[in-house]
Amino acid sequence: MKIFKYILPGLGFFLYSGIYAQNATITDLKELQGNYKLTDNAEIRIESDRFSMGKNVSLIEADGEGRWRVRGRDIVFSAVKKNRENTLIVERYGETVEVGKELPAGFRNYKEMSPEALAGLVAPRVMIANDVPGVSIALIKNRRVASDLQYGLKNSADPQARVDVSSVFEACSMSKPVFAYFALRLAEQGELDLDTPLVEYLGKDYTEDPEHRKITARMVLTHTSGFPNWRPGGRKKGGPIPVLFEPGTEHKYSGEGILFLQKTVEKILEIDNSAEAFDKLLYRSLLKPAGMPHSHYIWQGEYKNTYADGHNKKGEVKRKKRRTYKEVNTAFTLYTTPVEYARFLLELMKTDRSAPHSLGEELWRKMTSPQQDIHSTEILPRRDRTATGTRHFGLGLRIDSLDSGLRIGHTGSNSNGFRCVSDYNPETGNGVVIMTNGDNGSRVYNALLSYLAD
Numbered sequence: 001m002k003i004f005k006y007i008l009p010g011l012g013f014f015l016y017s018g019i020y021a022q023n024a025t026i027t028d029l030k031e032l033q034g035n036y037k038l039t040d041n042a043e044i045r046i047e048s049d050r051f052s053m054g055k056n057v058s059l060i061e062a063d064g065e066g067r068w069r070v071r072g073r074d075i076v077f078s079a080v081k082k083n084r085e086n087t088l089i090v091e092r093y094g095e096t097v098e099v100g101k102e103l104p105a106g107f108r109n110y111k112e113m114s115p116e117a118l119a120g121l122v123a124p125r126v127m128i129a130n131d132v133p134g135v136s137i138a139l140i141k142n143r144r145v146a147s148d149l150q151y152g153l154k155n156s157a158d159p160q161a162r163v164d165v166s167s168v169f170e171a172c173s174m175s176k177p178v179f180a181y182f183a184l185r186l187a188e189q190g191e192l193d194l195d196t197p198l199v200e201y202l203g204k205d206y207t208e209d210p211e212h213r214k215i216t217a218r219m220v221l222t223h224t225s226g227f228p229n230w231r232p233g234g235r236k237k238g239g240p241i242p243v244l245f246e247p248g249t250e251h252k253y254s255g256e257g258i259l260f261l262q263k264t265v266e267k268i269l270e271i272d273n274s275a276e277a278f279d280k281l282l283y284r285s286l287l288k289p290a291g292m293p294h295s296h297y298i299w300q301g302e303y304k305n306t307y308a309d310g311h312n313k314k315g316e317v318k319r320k321k322r323r324t325y326k327e328v329n330t331a332f333t334l335y336t337t338p339v340e341y342a343r344f345l346l347e348l349m350k351t352d353r354s355a356p357h358s359l360g361e362e363l364w365r366k367m368t369s370p371q372q373d374i375h376s377t378e379i380l381p382r383r384d385r386t387a388t389g390t391r392h393f394g395l396g397l398r399i400d401s402l403d404s405g406l407r408i409g410h411t412g413s414n415s416n417g418f419r420c421v422s423d424y425n426p427e428t429g430n431g432v433v434i435m436t437n438g439d440n441g442s443r444v445y446n447a448l449l450s451y452l453a454d
Contacts, residue, residue, distance in 0.1 A: 095124035131315030132438030143429035172412025179330035180396025291343035310417020
């Protein structure tokens, strides 16, 4: 049996095609009928039936139209002659990828290519390899949204449900900076003091541990509150929240802290208990004037036809019945699109801070400059593969401090099956927002950042 091996360097996608005939080529697709297995490390193997592949085996079958389908999966193989050579084609999620011994020339010359062209090369490959059905991207150049790019499907079970510019994703933890901006506006207006313990505004304890009485808005926004990300058993069970260290002395990322600040803001502004009231306030005072007319912190009826469904690590729709957010949690419930979120980044980039909804210069600078060292050298991938730096937090934003300057943004991950990232360079005015609808989406956006991010 002759084995052909195809590698997409750096993208983790390996394909082995088992051929019966000793002198067969990959156009002998009838011989590709055999066992199929997609392993956890995104390795695809096709071998002849005479070899056992272990568990989770699927059969590749001819469809009678010159293509071979993986039974029970949405993957199709075919082959074409190109430049006198046989090229294997993989189709999935409405995208088509050539798989050969070498990557297309564009990958070798990526520094000379436009970001749009690079996204078109990279996105379909990493989506297919990592079981992520849909990707939507907004590219910012010179402080304006220069282009929007979409790939794949909103729902892997519906080949007609293409991702488009209006497709709504969950912004996940990228919800936090938007709320942080709103909270800082309240501080600027004298409604909220960043260094006053939040319980003084609530007028009562928020949880049982007395140490939480020291927590301030500044600590929440720099993730030094001492709260865990979420309380033991999850927030819905409503159990006590432990304080893991003295507030203000260490860094630990916390969604609970953001929710604590949200409840404090609701008390300050005397907002009733209805989710609609707080969402409408956020929409009226920030989202709409910032150019985000379809963005909300709770589910809207208009999302029924535009929402991208979340998917698990196998690329399957995560829930038969869509789980929607009917209560505001500013730590993760923002619904938006990459283009609209990119407009929020533009709001952060503006040097003119005079608009009625804009944050004034003093707190804007503290939001977008390092305020808390988190003692980490884990930075996002970039076009400059040699870039190194340290990670910090501003007041609500992740900040990577590189030799070439600051890079500002946030990432997000929701259990509904969404992963996303935002990142911008305040000096060049370039940036990117990437949203995906799969549990493996961070693999996709990291690969894309390594070609697209300043």
